[in-house]
Amino acid sequence: MKKLFLFSAFLVGLWLAVFTFKIFNMGGEYQSIIVNFKDDIALTQLEESLNQISLKVNDTPTLNSSFSGDRNVYVLEGNKETLKTLRRSGLREKIEYIEPNYIYHTLDIPNDPDYSKQWNLRAINLERAWADSKGEGVTVAVIDTGVSRVPDLEQTEFVEGYDFVNDRTEALDDVGHGTHVAGTIAQSTNNNYGVAGIAYKAKIMPLKVLGFGGGTVADIAEAIRFAADNGADVINMSLGGGGDSHLMRDAIDYAHKKGVVIIAAAGNENDNSASYPARYPKVISVSALDAIGEKAPYSNFGAGIDISAPGGSEKGLIIQETITGNNQQPSFEGFQGTSMAAPHVAGVAALIKATGIKDPEEVRQILIESAREVAEDPFNHYGAGRLDAGGAVQLALKGKITVKDFLRWLRDSGYLNPGFWIDGGTIMLLPKLGMVVGSYLLAWFIRNYLVFNMSLASGMVFGSSGLFILQGLYIFDLPQWPLRLMGSSLPELGNVVMGTNSLNPIFASALIPFILIALFLGHNTLKWVAIGSCLGVASCLGISAFSHPHVWGLGTGMMAQGFLVINALICFGLAYLASKNDQVVT
Structure with missing residues (x-):
């Protein structure tokens, strides 16, 4: 019975995951229905x-356009209630x-x-990035000739900087x-004036190290330390020279x-x-492109160029x-x-940092990949x-569901409707809460792994329930232990061996699971079998901890339960760790 429950839970979880993923990606705004x-x-x-x-919805469907007649595509005004009514209308066969x-x-x-x-902002695919990040909460230090608050920087937030020249x-x-x-980094944007900036909700820290005659290494080095000590997340240096410096x-x-x-x-x-x-290894070096995406004629190239x-x-x-x-x-x-x-890259680095990425090497890797x-x-x-x-922003958000995503999903799923929580009374409150939280976690899981592949699924079956149907199979004159072995989950293999x-x-x-991960981490397919086994074993042990916490040598009490949890x-x-660095599930 326990094994049937485990396997059923796995199948239900898979269905919910696919269904939730569909909701997550398909939910949206609409005011009419397609029939x-x-x-x-x-x-x-x-x-x-x-x-x-x-008669059912008090509105007559009309052809979507003069081209829709052959395909019988009709449209009528409506909302979610209209959609439910139509789907229950008994017209499905037509x-x-x-x-x-x-x-x-x-x-x-x-x-x-x-x-x-x-043209430069469209060239870096910026509008797609803005859907998820605008640089909120990130401070960019501009180590340069200083920054003046021109009108198109009036809405940009500034933090205290310093003039190292004067x-x-x-x-x-x-x-x-x-x-x-x-301005390229964080020009005030959506203010009906002038132009836009890349991370326009980021903060600017102005650090003046250059005048008309240039600036010294000593001042620039001081400015770098000042930025690091005063909360800068990103430093942009649109400056350079020919000398290596220990101080720098x-x-x-x-x-x-x-x-x-x-x-x-x-x-x-x-x-x-x-x-x-x-040129320094811990600095991201940026060469320049022209308007058609080719190397600009003046730009340095070769050794040291990162992007x-x-x-x-x-x-x-x-x-x-x-x-x-x-x-x-x-x-x-x-x-x-x-x-x-350079400030184009600094602005995008701010967008990445705003998603929660902290490590500068991780930001570099995201930019490069x-x-x-x-x-x-x-x-x-x-x-x-x-x-x-x-x-870059999509890669930074891989495996994450943002607050905006979550609220949109709650709205589109109807969970922000008070009626959803009231209907059914207090008895249904906890199951409903479990459904919301559970499907949200499943949505996170699917978004993290992109697709639910057979390698992952087979590993989960092996880890959580095994082919439990085989345990009830009897073949005349053949020993039963091989069938019991194949029908057991990974945590239960010891039961078959020891007969307990x-x-x-x-x-x-x-x-x-640790041994499987260690053995197969470098293999594209078997890695996901090992990851699936980890998740399956986690599921099996978690359920066992609260339904049947019986561990040899630890008894059936709190010690056994704690061990399993x-x-x-x-x-x-x-x-999670094994899958963290993977880009595509194959």
Whole structure:
């Protein structure tokens, strides 16, 4: 009976997972219903069905368009209640399908009037990234010529910085370069003015180290340490030179150890190597692309390049608001250079950090793995490839369900409707709560592993229940123990060997799942069998802990129950860790 329950629970869980995943990805806004009648329905039956629908929902379906007649696609106004009524209407034999007529929208396009001129933001697939992250809670230090609060930075949040050139707190820009760079990272966006920025909900920390004549390594190193000590998550350095420096290297190592992602421009000399500080191993070095996605003619390349991003050229400049002229008036200006490319990567790094990624090496890896690879790049013009903001954020969110996702799912599933919780009284409250939490966890599981494949499923069956049907199979004159062995779950194999109902603590533990993970972690298919076994064993041990906690040597009390629960949690942790670095379930 216990085995039947386990196997049934697994099948129900699989169905719920698929169903929940469908809800999670299909739920959306709609105000009308699609009714698609079968193509071979007779005209009289069609008219009769339309009349029946009109009587049930007080609205007459109409053809969606003049092209829909041959396919019998009709639309009528309605909501979820209308959809339920239609699905229970008794017309299923005449209808191919009934479904919501979902409303799709354009992706998150800001209302800034000159956003259309920012080819560079569309080139990095930014609108897709904005659906999940806008840089909330992240601070980007701009180590440059300072930053002035031009009108299109008025809604951008600033934190206290420092002017290392003049040794004062206020780090105003007197050149225009740093303000332009800060605009690319976090220009005020959706303010009906000017242009947009990449991580426009991030905070800017202005650190002035450059004037008209450049700046010193000592000031730049001090600024790096200041940023690390004052809460910066990302550092952008659109600057560089030709000399290696122990002081600079130490400062970069210091910031990196404190979790700061450091990005620098590769240089504008068209040389076959990045300049410093972009050359340092713990700095992400950025080369520049022109408007057609090719290496910009001025950009450095070769040794030290990690990734490429839009930097502009005469055929297409990078437009942001900055200050110009002797009177330093605000103006929208087009610049070009690797100085313009680096803040694109800094902005995307902020989007990644906002998803909860803390480790700078993990941010680097996400940027590199999500970059659009260039097939032929013998001179390393592009590093890992062209920056892809949308791909980077999606990769950062793999295995996560954001608060926004959860609330949208609750709304679309009807769980925010008070009637859902009231109907059935207090007796149904706990089961309903379990259903909501359980299906949410199943949605997380499916999103984490992308698809539920046969390798994973077979491992789960082996770990949780085995082919338990074989235990009841009797073949004349053949020994029963092989059938009992094949019909047992992994934790119960010891029972068959020892001929007892008491779980063997060696088999009913995380030991064998750990061995399977260690043996098969490097194999694309068997790895998922091992992961599935971990999850199956976790399920079996968890249920056994509360239904039949009988472990050899530990009895049937609290010790046995604690042993099973702890090992169930370890098995789940093993499965999570083993799957964490995988990109695609094969």
